[in-house]
Structure formats: structure tokens, C-alpha cells
Amino acid sequence: MRNQINYRVIYGDTDCGQVMYYANYFRLFEIGRTELIRSAGITYKDIEEKYNIILPVVEAFAKYKASAKYDDLLTIETFIKELKTHKITFEYQILKEGRLLVEGYTVHVPINREGKIVKFPEEIYKILKTLEKKG
Amino acid sequence: MRNQINYRVIYGDTDCGQVMYYANYFRLFEIGRTELIRSAGITYKDIEEKYNIILPVVEAFAKYKASAKYDDLLTIETFIKELKTHKITFEYQILKEGRLLVEGYTVHVPINREGKIVKFPEEIYKILKTLEKKG
Amino acid sequence: MRNQINYRVIYGDTDCGQVMYYANYFRLFEIGRTELIRSAGITYKDIEEKYNIILPVVEAFAKYKASAKYDDLLTIETFIKELKTHKITFEYQILKEGRLLVEGYTVHVPINREGKIVKFPEEIYKILKTLEKKG
Amino acid sequence: MRNQINYRVIYGDTDCGQVMYYANYFRLFEIGRTELIRSAGITYKDIEEKYNIILPVVEAFAKYKASAKYDDLLTIETFIKELKTHKITFEYQILKEGRLLVEGYTVHVPINREGKIVKFPEEIYKILKTLEKKG
Numbered sequence A, B, C, D: 001m002r003n004q005i006n007y008r009v010i011y012g013d014t015d016c017g018q019v020m021y022y023a024n025y026f027r028l029f030e031i032g033r034t035e036l037i038r039s040a041g042i043t044y045k046d047i048e049e050k051y052n053i054i055l056p057v058v059e060a061f062a063k064y065k066a067s068a069k070y071d072d073l074l075t076i077e078t079f080i081k082e083l084k085t086h087k088i089t090f091e092y093q094i095l096k097e098g099r100l101l102v103e104g105y106t107v108h109v110p111i112n113r114e115g116k117i118v119k120f121p122e123e124i125y126k127i128l129k130t131l132e133k134k135g
Helices: A022-038 A044-051 A122-133 B022-038 B044-051 B122-133 C022-038 C044-051 C122-133 D022-038 D044-051 D122-133
Strands: A003-008 A057-064 A073-084 A087-096 A099-108 B003-008 B057-064 B073-084 B087-096 B099-108 C003-008 C057-064 C073-084 C087-096 C099-108 D003-008 D057-064 D073-084 D087-096 D099-108
Touching (some): A022 A087, A022 A122, A022 D022, A022 D057, A044 A122, A073 A122, B003 B022, B022 B073, B022 B087, B022 B099, B022 B122, B022 C022, B022 C057, B057 C022, C022 C073, C022 C087, C044 C122, C073 C122, D003 D022, D022 D044, D022 D057, D022 D087, D022 D122, D044 D122, D073 D122
Antiparallel strands (some): A057 A099, A057 D057, A073 A087, B003 B073, B057 B099, B073 B087, B087 B099, C003 C073, C057 C099, C073 C087, D003 D073, D057 D099
């Protein structure tokens, strides 16, 4: 499944090059994956609080093709690129009026409270699998 | 005592108005008060970890007179404006080559782990009092 | 007129104190005033581009009563506190489920391309006056 | 040449996961490349203002091995991985007391005022080449 959510660029997102600061697209990526998970009926907060695992980012990548500017209304598109028992990869596209500006991915691993990499809890894995499949 | 610390403005601090984004001066204020406390031989981290209190901001104010720009080397000057048993006020000046750009203050109260306002632990109070006095 | 817009707190807004970082509420204030102006049929971007004036912040203040946390759905309420020919004051309230967390204000002055304080262009002043009146 | 510069983690850099927010390492990368260039006797600001080119990021990547925490004193190490006539790749390592926490790279291309990719001005290219060679 592909989740879409809009985001309006504020002054605070931009830099003196008159475009969105390159690091801030990773904030948009966070919004994207959070809302993708929410669309499956759970929240990232639930995953943390009910299942006692966190999903830290182990890799992050962005490719910048064109610039988002102040007051642009962007669309963040997010989908699950790959789900394994110990790893998940989200892919992102940032678009403006249908035109691709930035794309990227983040890789996350499930970690328990002791900081050890663990398998996704079965219930979480099933839900994420559904998101992956819906295409 | 007045603490001085330098800060170099990066692209990520600025906005499309070509100046430092107004909210980011509060990051500089944080640097200022952290280094002022460190100059007295304790750290804000110690206060949290050894004395089990935190010092959340209850008020924050900034007055903007002139703009910091990309790559400017700023000086953050911080001092304690007022110290009471249940409250501390830090005052800040952001300067560029001796010229005042922004000034402001933050008010903090000591809170224990249960979220209740408490007196400063005596040892902390004494140290902060020293900072206040030195002028 | 009072503008209301929702904002979902992300990881990137919070700090290791487990709450929204104090400086980031000023990002919410920016969202608030931008959307208040948009609700009157103009945009802040228009003011800059068509009227060649900018509205830099000259004062900013926030009073923190309670903390916004990760994944909270906040409401940003914004209204014009005072409009004069050379100055405008916006007031903000950040609420969670009707409960006031943070309130504050920002003061702005119209500046022309040469950096001089000017009167609001008449057309802009009229529109802002409408916002002020509607209560 | 490898440039080293220290960075103290502030509250504003961290998130509610108690570690530095993943996007903020890209701010450290910016500090790293800016100071590497400055160490060669020019500034990024000079490149923009005197040579009328900018160096936008076209790719950014980070690999997170361990977490930076509040008040950590980090070292940002930066060097030029590859310099071509139309492209430059910076590589970064973020360390804490000699231990590698995060590494990554950014790719930049020289763009002129019309937004066209151009060759590096010869003088700039020579200076960057010196940085690359010194190992």
C-alpha cells in the first residue's frame, strides 16, 4: 500500500539557498512512514509502548532531483520496499503537483528494551506484511 | 558571571529570508545556559542525573534587533538574571563582532521526577548563586 | 477571526526530555500565522512577492504550561492581537484536546526591500483589519 | 586532508528516543564539509559569492551504528572521497571518544546562477584537489 499525505513547506524548513534544507526531507520521511503505519490501524507509538520494541533507523538515503520551496504544498508518498523478520525498508517520494522532487529510503531494525535486535512481534509483522502486499 | 561562547551559523540555521530562522536563536540560548552552568564545574546533565531534577522552560522571550546571516561567527553571552529557590532566569545576548543582534531570556523551574515543582537542591543552588554573584 | 489548524507531533519535534523541544513551538506559531493569513484569501508569500514587503519577527514570546508529546495531535489557534499601521501582533494558543499547553505571541513590522520600516500597503492592511475584527 | 571539528550535542538535537534525531546528523555533515573547505583557505560562502556557483546536495546517505546522546562531545571527520570536474563527494565520520557512531556521504554538483550544471571554476577545483590529495 502506498500512503499519501500532504505537507506545507514553512520558512523554518527552508535555508538561505531559498529551498528546503536537505536534512529536513528526512523529517518528511518520518511523517510518511508514521502515517503509512497509522493507515494499517496501528501507530508507531503503539509498537513502542505495547510491544516494547523500537525501530531505529540504521540507514537513510535521499536523492535530490528538484527543490521544494517556501509555501509549496508537497505530497509525501511512502511504501514498504522490503519487509524481513529483522528489518524493514521504507521508500519515499516527495512530489509537488505530481512532479518528483526527492526520493529516498530508510532501513530500520526492531530493537528490544535491552538494545538487542529482535524479530518483529508476529502481530506487527502481519500488519506490516499487509501494507507491503497491497502494492 | 557572564559566559561567552562562539557559534558559527550554518545553512541549516537560516531560512529563505536569508537570515537565521527566528526559532533557532532559542537553540543558541540553550547552548548559552548549558555552557554557563558548565563553567561553574557542574553540567546540566549532572543536575538531571545526580539530583533527579529537570529544569523545564516555563517562559521564553527574544527581541530581534538585527539578523544573523549564513557563516556569521556569533558570540552567545549568557548570565543569570535572577535566582530564587524555585525559579531561575537566564538572560542572553547574541552578538556579531560586538554588535547586539538578538537578546532574550528564559525562565526555568526545578521539577522532580514526579513532575512537581521543588526547591533547588542546596548544592546546586549554591553553585548557581556563585554564577549569579560574579556579575 | 481565530484560525485553527491541527499539527501532529513527530519524533523530530521532541527532545530527550520526552516532550516537544521548546524552540519548536515557534515553528507551530509560524504555521498558525501563515494559515490565519491564508484564511483571508491572501498568502504571506503574496505579501512578499506582490507587495515587496517582508514581515520579520521583532519579538517572540512563549509561556509553557504543559508539554506536547510524541504523536500528540495538537491544535494551533491564532488570532491578531493588535494591528497598527507599522506593526502587527499575532497571538497563539497550542492546545491538546481542548487543554491549553502553550501560549505566546510574535510581533512583526513591515519592511521594504531596502530594509526600512514602512506602513502596511493599504490593501494588506484592510485584509488584516478584517481578520482582526471578526473576533 | 581530513578535517576534524568537535560538536557538543544539545537538547534540541535529540529526540524522545533519547538519542540524536537521525536527520540532525546531516547538520553535522554540513558543519564538517564547511570546515574542511575553510581549512583550505576559502569558504563555501566565497565560492557562492565570488564565483557565482552553488553546490547543492544531489545525494545524501548515512549509516547509523551507534547513537549520540545529549551532551556528548562528538568529533566530525570529513574528507573528499572523490572530486571530478562536475561533481564532488564528501565523506563523513561522526565519532565519540574515538568510536565510530555514524558515517555517510553527500554528493554535490556545481550549479551556476541560471541553475545549470557547470564545471568547477579552475581556481576552486585546484584548491579542492589539494584537499583531496593530502590524504
